Amino acid sequence: MIKNRRTLFLLFAGLALLLLVQSCQEKTEETARPNIIFIMSDDHAYQAISAYSDKLIRTPNIDRIAHEGMLFTNASVTNSICAPSRATILTGKHAHIHGKVDNNFPFDTTNVTFPQLLHQSGYQTAMFGKLHFGNNPKGFDEFMILPGQGDYYNPEFITNKGDTTIEGYFTDIITDLTIDWLDNRKKDDRPFLLMYLHKAPHREWIPAERHYREFTKMTFPEPETLFDDYSGRGTAAKEAEMNLLKHMTISADNKIYPELADKLGIKEPSDWGKNVFYQKYKRLNEEQKKSWDEVYQPLNDEFEKLYPTMNDTAFMRWKYQRYMQDYLGCIASVDENVGRLLDYLKKTGQDKNTIVVYTSDQGFYLGEHGWFDKRFIYNESFKTPLLVKWPGTIAPGSVSDEMVQNLDFAQTFLEAAGITPPDDMQGESLIPLLEGNENLWTRDVVYYHYYEYPGFHMVKRHYGIVTKNYKLAHFYYNIDEWELYDRKNDPMEMTNVYNDPAYADVVKEMKEKLTEIRAKYKDTKESDQKYIDKYRERGLIKE
Structure with missing residues (x-):
């Protein structure tokens, strides 16, 4: 009897020890998965970040992300307009696939987003700020977002617990909300995804009082x-x-x-x-x-x-x-508040296993070519700031000039979390570049397609490809014009050399690449016509 009891005791003790070890292993594996903080501003030109150029403004806090991580000098978007860019970031798909080709077309809600997949795999998820499409983002435990464009002062918020209005300046408010979530509702035993989304410096460029007095x-x-x-x-x-x-x-x-x-x-x-x-x-x-x-x-x-x-x-x-006085004044508050968040992470030790990304939904013209706004495949619109830090993975002060896009964020975050991305995502994980393995990065060309015409600012429909050396664009629908720019010898893109005999071989090669990449991403003439016809159906095209 005693022998049987001893055997039974040892059996239960061994089982308990096994469960304890397994639990500890699971907790260690869970803790090892990185937190992800995705910081995105609206229309923040790379020219207005001093890590790229200090000609206009100093942004010491945003720059910290580059100093502690990696600065991407050839990051770009697939469609330079707000809501389509955001939909591409969430889905890892081009606009003709996710359906949000402009700010008015509906987003196909059957698309699976990377926050949904992270949430399903055990991540805590929260979003604060400006989403700019849809009032019920999927895959979030908590969200407080602006309705549409929203307001800089005394903004209204849509939340999963009801609507509310908060008095104050938006950039300060969403930082308060973000830090409050980290301080009071984030659970320490699970990794988290936090999307911290600024309205600034979107038009009409209304700075905080402390900044408009100065700027x-x-x-x-x-x-x-x-x-x-x-x-x-x-x-x-x-x-x-x-x-x-x-x-x-x-x-x-x-x-x-x-x-x-x-x-x-x-x-x-x-x-x-x-x-x-x-x-x-x-x-x-x-x-x-x-x-x-x-x-x-x-x-x-x-x-x-x-x-x-x-x-x-x-x-x-x-x-x-x-x-510039108002636009840059808005950025000053973004930089201050990014600093507040970075300081909080460091103070609480949460920076150690956290990926921090700073980007914009696209670039923006700051008077270049006499313009404001975006939409074009030309550099100031097409290129977007991208700064990433990940302690222990990214070497501080790294710089990459590889051709990367907002299309790549979804796969990157999923791989970092150990999740296999869906087969229909079209981007490429940036992990090899973040780890310093540029030899594993094979992409040398990116694809762009803009649809909103006729529309605000009347930028004509066009698609094209960009390499480190050249840019080829086809403007279509009510015109049929091609443009080629030599990015190395004409960085301000002042001269279209498409018809220059000296570039005939380049044109031939770039057109071949364009045909290949349109086939790869399943963007076709039929797809182009589909969205022209949809504009007709909505009464936006009158012929």
Whole structure:
């Protein structure tokens, strides 16, 4: 009897020990999976991050991510417009596959997103900030997002627990929400995905009070191509409606009170600018309005004296300075708040096993070629900032010039978490590059396709490919024009060399690559026509 009891005891003890060891192993494996913090701003030009160039602004906190990790100098988007870019990031698919080809087309909700897969595999998930499409993001334990474009001041939020309004400045608020989640609701025994999504510096570029008081006094260097006449390009560049002088509103964008604009006889491109100015100003509480008027009323008074003396050149230069003062003022708050988050992670020790990504949903024109906005395959629009740190994996201070895209984020995060990506994802994991194994990276060309025409800013439909050396674009639908740029010898993309005999062999090779890559990504003439027909169905094309 005693012998049987002893045997039974040893059996149970051994089983308990086995379960304990297995539990510890599972917990160790779970803990080893990295946390992921995805920081994305809206329309943040790479030219306005000092890790790329300190000509316009210093961004020491965003730069920290590059100093502690990797800076990508050839990162790009697949479609330079907000909602399609975000859908591509979430799904790892091109726009013609996920269906969100512009800001108005619906997102195909049958698409599986990487947050869903991380959540299913045990990750805690949270999203704070600006998603810009859909009000119920899948795969998140908690979210607080703006409805549509949302507001800089006193923003409304959609949450999975009901809608709410929070008083204050949006960039500060979402950082408070993000740190509060990390501090109070994140569970320490599970890895997490945190999406921290800024509205800034999206149009209409409304800075925090502490920054507009400072930045409205500054003067910024003009880009070399501010007065580009597009003589070296085709029809698309000449007909786009994003010129600072002609298309930037004096009220919503440059903060001139509509009453003064009317008094001076300034004609706006439409009533949009006046209506938006009133809408945003009315959102301010009395204290915020008082602070606003203390700064912008004297600016208006000065403009009233200057405007009658201005020719088009002087007016263009004035508009550029006003644009930069507010745009860069918005970025100053983003940089401060990224610093707050990085400091919190370091203080709590959560930085050690955490991937931190900083990017934008696309690039943006800061007066280059006389433009604001994005949409084109040209560099300032097509290229996007990308900075990644991952302690113990990425060597600090690394730089990569490989051709990477926002299409690649989903696979990268899934591989980092040990999850096999779905077969229909179209990107490539960046892990080999992050680990310093550039020899394992085989992509030398990326694909781009823009659809929204006719539409806001009237940038014509086009698709194309980009390598480190060349860029080939085909503008189609109501024109049939090809453009080729030599990226090494013409970095500002001033001269289309498609018809230059010296580039005949390059054109032939690039067209072959374009045919191959369109087949690879299943983008066809039939697909092009499909989305033209959908524009007709919606009454956007009238012929």
